[in-house]
Amino acid sequence: MPENVDRNRSMNEGTGKYLHIDENNAQVNWEAFVRDNYALLLHIPTSHIVAIPPEFGEKLFQGDNDPETVKILEDIETQLPAAKKREVADVDITAIALNVSQNCNFRCVYCYADGDYGNPSTMNFDTAKKTIDFFVHNTEKPHITFLGGEPLLNFSLIKEVVDYCKSMPEKEFAYKIISNGSLLNDENILFLKGNKFEVCISFDCLELQEKQRFFADGTDTEKTVIAKLDALKNEFPEPKQIVLRSTVTKDNISLLENAALATLKRFNTHLCLTPETSCRQERRFSREDIIRVGAVLEKIVDTFLKEEDFESLINITNIGGRIAALHNGKCLQPYCGAGISYLSVSCSGKFYLCHRYTEDKNAFVGDLESGIDKEKLQTITRSRLIDFYPCNTCWIRELCGGGCYHQNEAATGGYSTPDPLGCLLQSIEYEQAMRVYMMLLTQKPELLEQLEL
Secondary structure, three states: OOOOOOOOOOOOOOOOOOOOEOOOOOOEOEEEEEEOOEEEEEEOOOOEEEEOOHHHHHHHHOOOOOHHHHHHHHHHHHOOOOOOOOOOOOOOOOEEEEEEEOOOOEOOOOOOOOOOOOOOOEOOHHHHHHHHHHHHOOOOOOEEEEEEOOHHHHHHHHHHHHHHHHOOOOOOOEEEEEEOOOOOOHHHHHHHHHOOOEEEEEOOOOOOHHHHOEEOOOOEOHHHHHHHHHHHHHHOOOHHHEEEEEEEOHHHHHHHHHHHHHHHHHHOOEEEEEEOOOOOHHHOOOHHHHHHHHHHHHHHHHHHHHOOOHHHHHHEHHHHHHHHHHHOOOOOOOOOOEOOOEEEEOOOOEEEOOHHHOOOHHHEEEEOOOEEOHHHHHHHHHHHHOOOOOHHHOOOHHHHOOOOHHHHHHHHOOOOOOOHHHHHHHHHHHHHHHHHHHHHHHHOHHHHOOOOO
């Protein structure tokens, strides 16, 4: 890890580490977790989980690496599949974000796009059609995310696009929308349901919403969006059908615990807690802020474990998603598909690395006229190899895959230079996920089979 990130994560008492160093004194192969009378080993190169006796776990936790201990670990390692080497991923775009409206009816305090991506505009059907024709010929299962700004400001285009996609029955289209939820109504809710949309609503939790997300005229959005969410839940009753994405700002960490708990119990949906990413120094999180977020996350986990409410824990994507990665042996996968399998398309038909980079000329990677600049993408995506310091010495390297490009660049100025605070937060999330995972293995193993990456 970078020097300013403490690998001795003492905030979680009982969580330990055992470092199996290779001949170059660089590669960390094992991480041990000991807590609540459970002990597990994570084999980092293959993401395999191995249950071990608690007394052996305590021995590892104390840093006891005598010859007998090393021999046991080596014997375990010989029974695991050989670790594979990462290779630069081929560019194969199967998913696109259509920014159908680069306008927004909200003015959120933390918006990285200032409501309009610097170019307020609306996509027309001709551009959308050409975009779909450009991308879908290479895949049988295209995925389209409708994005903004606020995409429901251009709902008529969304309907046209879906109708056009239906004219290609040989393709199995999947749809997603990311919306602020304020424009939901009976018509568009039934449309989303009828076309099996994945629905993501940017909602900053009860209490937080009213402090961070405002209409363009400065008025509060919370009551409006809560009413819309109630209507949406009537048609999408299963928790996994809706994701609420909550942006956490440094000013409101103290409210996060109660806000998150109240939101999960009120709506029974998936909830993703995401600290604000900002290039503005005054808004950036400090290391102490991230530790505070981690402490809140631990308290939330404590609450649900005490209630034996594992379903709600899994509904927190910061926990459930990490458990899924551990249980399914996620390995050698990039952090996300940006520039590999996914691109963002602006209202004018320009291609960008991901939706967070729309209208950022430095992340421009092609357009409908000139096509995709695959050479530029290959250069950028090579960072996903994580074969450089500090990634190659990190215990979550195979689970993380290099971090978010946008978050990295905001923090360090480079796509491939990891944000040390992002690294810290992910390690905290995986520690909490491992803690829950240990409980699920013995108390609710059937829930693990429901998890998907």
